Amino acid sequence: MNNKKEDKKVDVTNRQGSGSFYSTVVKDHFFHPKNFMEDETGYIADGIGMVGSPACGDVMRVWIKVDPKSERITDLKWKTFGCASAIAATSMMSVMVTENEGMTLDEARKLRPQDITFRLDGLPQRKIHCSVLGDKALRSAINDYLRKVGQTDRIEIEHGRIIDKVLKITDHDIEEAVLEGADTLEKVQDKTKVGTGDPSCIPEVEQLIRFYKEKYYGAE
Amino acid sequence: MRKNKQNVYLDHAATTPMDERVLKTMIPFFTEVYGNPSSLHAPGQQAHEAVSQARKTVAKLISAHEDEIVFTSGGTESDNLAILGVIKIGGADVKSRLGKDVIPHIISNELEHPAVLELLLVLQKRGEIELTLVKADKDGVLLAKNIAEEIKNNTILVSVMYANNEIGTIEPISDLGKLIIKNRKQTGLTYPLLHTDACQAAGYLDLNVEKLHVDLMTLNGGKIYGPKGVGALYIRRGVRLSAQVIGGGQERGLRSGTQNVPGIVGFAKALDLVQAKREKESARLEKLRDRLIEGLLKIPKSRLNGHAIKRLPNNVNISFMDIEGEAAMLYLDAKGVYCSTGSACASTSLDPSHVILALGMSYEAAHGSLRFTLGKSTTKADIDYVIKVLPPIVEQLRKISPVNLDMEYFSNGNKEKK
């Protein structure tokens, strides 16, 4: 796959009226998941990543093999505990990362949940959050690989920026709340309590909510 | 729906298909008997007569008087009317007895349907009521004694469901009713009242309000092979409620709005049909239920949620460790088996089943829970089909899952991961 990020404007969140909760592509990957780790024994991975889900306590594991010369990901295996969207999104990610000789580490690192959702022909709105696990687990596997080969300077730690100084709530926390479906300040506060101790951050929080809403669900 | 192996509907607790006989009874009331029951002319009076007949039927089936039945738009509305309706008058009573600052107290439990539980939590948050939620045991059984012990001098209402919609556990309503009556005799007060939501019970259990000793009882049509969007609230004579829907004063002023005549007629017919058959049907389904439970518990790392015997004849709820219920449900869907799950992933709020958590079970147990609710159309062949198709699905999903937890992890007390 070429890694050019053209922002095709498609409504990836709305499948209402299609008669089925999930798209045909989602169903295909859900019922016939590609590249999942059937048997770990004997599999030698160059990097392993693991993440937990923001919303429903789900877990995902990703194993990658990397060609050290080209830095291409030649193989990706995964396991996930989650719903149909989570399984389909991980399966699709494994295809996207390994197709056409595989993505380079840099390309793979830039893979966004929206790219996966797009290839899945959309996910129902309240299932968008399931698709963010995959690329996170992938980046964590890439970091693991870089650590193993001693290129620690290239590791990119994903740390949040603190927004609420009292409760130490980061932009990531707000992003996750939006992904879990909180689309107003009130709902984000229900989940995170942001701004209750430090009301001065509320305008910034509102801005972030708008930003993430647009990022994941498209413009209003 | 055509019935074959690929069409095994096991979600009767969500809703039931309508009985053809019910539909037949309803049809004339759409086109022929179309009058407004409040109109005094002949078409109006015809409709009025049909509603009265339905009211008589429902009253008779639950051993009540006609004037004790109020028709509503379903279970949620009936629950809301029971609770909100009691608060105003009961609250005034509490204030006049105990002082202006005392708010009314309501006793319920964590297993209730959201139509009761969410409402009570909202009222508590607003500071309108004091709320006590009594704990059930690990099978979801409440003890009447434990509930009665929570009664205080400002308690106006006790609300406990007759049978649970998720795990099918049957609660001791009659025992609770007796204790409440005893309490009222001792204090000489008219409160607390006892409300029960009998939506899931109506097809299988005895609804005699005299034996149950209830003051308020919720019923609905959509779970008993009747129409959706119609239900009733039984209100014992002498119990005063304030109306929640205000308007033309229909239903003795307790529920304004032109009556849903076809719905009401269909609801009464449906209740009549299920109650007439309930003992036979219960006995038939119990056998199938136990066959399904036995068959599914052969799957490794599985556990029955709810009580084995104090259980609705049509309810099976089992947790499978290490898998997520929505995925399992959709794999079953593809095989033509329709069930539901308590997984967070399948709920709009992304919260796992509050009922399974209230049993003291872990999030993982709720995540991996599947509920099969049997019904009239369910056959032994259906059950055997599920027993055949589910094990490979669980196996496949366990292969995809990175989770591999010990059985002890089912319960909340043991949070140590492997």
Ligand code: FES
């Ligand atoms: S993984 Fe829980 S909703 Fe998708």
